[in-house]
Amino acid sequence: xxxxxxxxxxxxxxxxxxxxxxxxxxxxxxxxxxxxxxxxxxxxxxxxxxxxxxxxxxxxxxxxxxxxxxxxxxxxxxxxxxxxxxxxxxxxxxxxxxxxxxxxxxxxxxxxxxxxxxxxxxxxxxxxxxxxxxxxxxxxxxxxxxxxxxxxxxxxxxxxxxxxxxxxxxxxxxxxxxxxxxxxxxxxxxxxxxxxxxxxxxxxxxxxxxxxxxxxxxxxxxxxxx
Amino acid sequence: xxxxxxxxxxxxxxxxxxxxxxxxxxxxxxxxxxxxxxxxxxxxxxxxxxxxxxxxxxxxxxxxxxxxxxxxxxxxxxxxxxxxxxxxxxxxxxxxxxxxxxxxxxxxxxxxxxxxxxxxxxxxxxxxxxxxxxxxxxxxxxxxxxxxxxxxxxxxxxxxxxxxxxxxxxxxxxxxxxxxx
Numbered sequence: 001x002x003x004x005x006x007x008x009x010x011x012x013x014x015x016x017x018x019x020x021x022x023x024x025x026x027x028x029x030x031x032x033x034x035x036x037x038x039x040x041x042x043x044x045x046x047x048x049x050x051x052x053x054x055x056x057x058x059x060x061x062x063x064x065x066x067x068x069x070x071x072x073x074x075x076x077x078x079x080x081x082x083x084x085x086x087x088x089x090x091x092x093x094x095x096x097x098x099x100x101x102x103x104x105x106x107x108x109x110x111x112x113x114x115x116x117x118x119x120x121x122x123x124x125x126x127x128x129x130x131x132x133x134x135x136x137x138x139x140x141x142x143x144x145x146x147x148x149x150x151x152x153x154x155x156x157x158x159x160x161x162x163x164x165x166x167x168x169x170x171x172x173x174x175x176x177x178x179x180x181x182x183x184x185x186x187x188x189x190x191x192x193x194x195x196x197x198x199x200x201x202x203x204x205x206x207x208x209x210x211x212x213x214x215x216x217x218x219x220x221x222x223x224x225x226x
Numbered sequence: 227x228x229x230x231x232x233x234x235x236x237x238x239x240x241x242x243x244x245x246x247x248x249x250x251x252x253x254x255x256x257x258x259x260x261x262x263x264x265x266x267x268x269x270x271x272x273x274x275x276x277x278x279x280x281x282x283x284x285x286x287x288x289x290x291x292x293x294x295x296x297x298x299x300x301x302x303x304x305x306x307x308x309x310x311x312x313x314x315x316x317x318x319x320x321x322x323x324x325x326x327x328x329x330x331x332x333x334x335x336x337x338x339x340x341x342x343x344x345x346x347x348x349x350x351x352x353x354x355x356x357x358x359x360x361x362x363x364x365x366x367x368x369x370x371x372x373x374x375x376x377x378x379x380x381x382x383x384x385x386x387x388x389x390x391x392x393x394x395x396x397x398x399x400x401x402x403x404x405x406x407x
Binding site: 003004007008010011012014015016017018022023025026027029030033034139140142143176177180216 | 240243244246247248250251254255258259267268271272275276279341342343344346347362363365390393394397
């Protein structure tokens with residue numbers, strides 16, 4: 001491996017991740033930004049109805065356009081957060097015949113409200129604000145537990161890392177952070193000398209996540225994936 | 227809900243809160259690689275996801291998600307560097323005294339580098355660095371890089387070549403300076 005490759009491997013392995021508190025803060029701020037900017041419950045459109053998008057934009061602009069620029073400026077500059085603007089809560093109706101399968105449920109919350117933020121953009125998902133809030137709380141919990149494992153790994157306490165990851169796996173078997181969890185598990189196994197197990201898991205990881213951002217650092221940790 | 231597709235085709239996009247939880251780490255790391263100092267990572271991560279939210283309807287689900295997301299990181303980082311250059315006009319010296327030299331941001335970020343590779347990476351010009359990070363670190367094919375950054379394919383290849391040369395030279399010079407070899 002050349003110097004260039006070695007340094008690249010180092011760069012790939014250097015993942016800077018926010019801690020749970022920073023994650024919560026960014027999420028809370030995002031919740032306020034999006035909640036404040038939203039103009040009622042505007043249905044998002046399927047691509048087949050893309051012709052109606054200009055109409056949606058125009059109606060959204062009429063309802064909230066006068067305050068949009070000022071509000072956006074306020075959001076971009078925290079020192080101006082005291083600038084509030086009254087906005088009618090009424091939903092903007094887009095005159096499209098037929099049901100729209102894709103909806104965006106936007107949270108109704110005061111600018112100072114704490115997280116969670118509740119935004120559903122999926123065509124198949126229309127959760128309530130509280131349901132999304134629960135999900136976000138759960139995600140924060142998942143992230144926090146993973147942070148505990150990361151801290152143990154950083155301190156070379158591999159048994160504690162693996163124990164925490166096992167607890168994470170038992171508690172959140174279908175976590176959206178499973179990819180990160182599995183990656184850390186492989187690195188902890190490799191670092192603790194359990195290379196055959198690590199390589200077997202790495203092979204499975206590679207099959208499941210062939211494009212994973214974590215794959216280069218996993219390969220580095222196990223040497224070669226069978 | 228189907229499993230979220232990060233690199234592959236996302237037939238169905240997960241909810242925004244799931245995207246946020248899943249990709250905040252990637253955005254955070256990408257911004258760092260694009261030369262954002264630690265103190266501003268929170269603000270700029272917020273800005274990235276805010277823009278993503280506004281443009282999510284424009285996302286082409288036939289394309290991989292993370293390169294698209296990286297495009298937002300690049301534009302936010304680029305805007306940030308322009309703002310930083312004008313910071314004296316925006317904030318005023320009495321609020322936040324800053325180093326007036328033009329390379330203050332580079333020196334701040336380089337001082338935070340935790341490895342030789344990171345230090346050298348931070349010395350690359352932002353446009354070249356973006357191509358380098360997307361292709362060499364994230365493993366994104368150059369046509370996708372060009373599409374994401376909105377540049378001609380030849381320009382993307384040219385920037386990659388220059389970034390590689392600059393990175394290699396930077397490593398050599400820094401090692402010499404440190405007397406390593």
